Amino acid sequence: MDDQIRNLIQNHIDNNDVCLFMKGTPDAPQCGFSMAVSNMLKILEINFKGVNVLEDQKIREGIKTFSDWPTIPQLYIKKEFIGGCDIVKEMYENGELKKILETKGINFKK
Template sequence: MSETVLQQIDQVVKGNDIVLFMKGTPDFPQCGFSQRVAGILSSYNIPYAAVNILLDENVRQGIKEYSDWPTIPQLYIKGEFIGGCDIVTEMQENGELAELLAPLKKEA
């Protein structure tokens, strides 16, 4: 994977409080897992950046290398990799996600 792609991904991750790498967009998700995570994030009414990995094969492969995580979607909060659909769903159900997002809601 090219260093340039990984650097671009790093800039997006570190340049946004919340970033979701997903298939499609929040308004038009292209897979059920991406739709689920986008829906969870939207329920908090906090703006977030979304990257459609289907638009660029280099980003699609690069994000997997960047995180060392094989699946999409991938959620990052404050530059930290949170996880994919199962982890985000579990964190929402047990209240951890609300805790993580609370300080960002105050800033928004």
């Protein structure tokens, strides 16, 4: 991965408290796993940045190298890599995701 892509990915993570690298957009997910994570964040009423990896093959491959995680979607909260769909789903179901968001000071929509 070149520095330009690494920096672009890092900027998305640095400038968004909740950043989801996904296939498609939050309003039009193009993969069931991306839709699932996006919907969990919407249900929790969290503002988040969706980065559509389908728009740029370099980002799509780069994020996998960046996080050393083989699949998309990938969720970052306050610059910390949380995981992919299965991990986020488990955390959502057991209440851990909401707890992490609260602990990190993420504001829920009112």
